[in-house]
Amino acid sequence: MNIESKLPEVGTTIFTIMSQLATQYNAINLSQGFPDYECSQELIGLVSDYVKAGYNQYAPMAGLLSLRERIVEKQEKLHRAIYHPETEITITAGGTQAIFAAIACIIRPNDEVIIFEPAYDSYSPAVKLFGGCVRSVELNAPNYAINWEEIKNLINPKTRMIIINNPNNPTGRVLDKNDIKCLIELTKKSNIIILSDEVYEHLTYDGKEHLSLSKYPELKERSFIIASFGKLLHATGWKVGYCLAPEYLMKEFRKVHQFEVFSVNSFIQYAIADFLQNEANYLEINDFFQKKKDFFYNLMKQTRFDLLTCHGSYFQTVQYRRISDEKDSELAMRLIKEFGVACIPVSAFYSRNTDHQVLRFCFAKKNETLEKAVNCLIKV
Incomplete structure (x- = not known):
């Protein structure tokens, strides 16, 4: 055939x-990008305990509520951002699945998506699968700074999404306050959705602050925020992440998510929910x-x-x-x-x-x- x-x-x-x-x-x-050392023995013990206790059936489609509540607490503590655990957070099968679902629920044929390169390789194929057009902006070594005037010239009525990766893989660059200011200016009064890939949010160095888009109301209201427990807990093979978004976006996200994976393994969700109660485990x-x-x-x-x-x-x-x-x-x-x-x-x-x-x-x-x-x- x-x-x-x-x-x-x-x-x-x-x-x-x-x-x-x-x-x-x-x-x-x-x-x-994966560790060659073990994750926390305490966490492994919690996973084992929940498996043995029989927590081996489907979790709720949106994820375990107690885990979503821990995420709410973490997001508020770190970024002063408030999300509703029932309607604005979904547990996903890793960050890449969350990225795919966010693109799938928004992008239609001929929609344009701005991507900054060098870029994680899942963005562009997902956009193309749904008929979208990728508008790549090349960032140059050694500093990989964004020329926001160039972005301004790219935006047109077909621009539907901008994908941000912060901190960036592979460059290690983090957005600064000027980047955030420019992004706010470019997207205000527009229909542009932002996909903010923040899977390395806890990995910033030399006094640099992670500026999550969830910190800024003007961006939070139009953004999917993607995160990864694999990166946070040294357990990339577990493939557990999550997506944060305002309710109107999350409603569409879950329509796709339920037919991709429906839900994520339950016993690891229970274990992570317990593990995150100790803030030191992520701070x-x-x-x-x-x-x-x-x-x-x-x-x-x-x-x-x-x-x-x-x-x-x-x-x-x-x-x-x-x-x-x-x-x-x-x-x-x-x-x-x-x-x-x-x-x-x-x-x-x-x-x-x-x-x-x-x-x-x-x-x-x-x-x-x-x-x-x-x-x-x-x-x-």
Whole structure:
């Protein structure tokens, strides 16, 4: 049978490719963003207890109410943002599913969506699946600053959504107050919906504040806020996240969510709800990753790579112009095969494969893993 692909240009993600190659060549995997250390033993114990206690059937479609209530408390404490637990929060099967559902419930054929590149690779395919048109704005190394005048010139009556990733993967950049001010000015009195991917909200460094769009009433009223317990709790494989949105948007979000996954596994929701009652379990993660970031940064100073600024996420980007004039994809492949370290070429985050000779390394790893990797990279 002949099938006309709805995503003819999409292949296997770069994350899967590089992780598979890391396994094939027995390389240290600093490519895909996941920890190589265990999450909290207390949390694992809670999950085990709920499984054994029989909490193994469907959770409510929107998620366990007690977990949604913990999220309300967390959002108010951190961002002074008030959400209703019954109508404005949905527990999702990870951040990517939440992103997909938010795009699916809004985007219609010929709607335009502004995306900042380098961008997480799920945004564009989801927009295209629903007939939307992607308007990519390329941000340039080394600072990846947004030119808001360029965005202003892109906006037209067809503009339906702007997708923000803050802190940004892969660049580590965080939005500042001027970015927020410009975003408010551009979207006020418009029908533009904002999808704010904030899965790294707790991972900001060097005194930088995470400015959630939920803090700003003018943006909160038009925004889907996406978050991830996988990033927060060092448990990416559990695939549990959540979406915050005003009731009129969440009503549409849930129409899609119920037919994607219906609900998320119940026993992990019960466990996380208990775990979050102790605020230290999410407030201390910032300090944990600050130390990881500093540890890896100082190690990498021994190499010939030029380290770019990282104010958020758990990725360190580097330029290598002093080392080679190869394409970033070629050097990334050579690092695996010849030096035993896997990373991600940042050109993979651009629709045009724009190459600023930048590589991304994940530092959410054991210290000994990072040390072994840098001992290899010193030889490059």
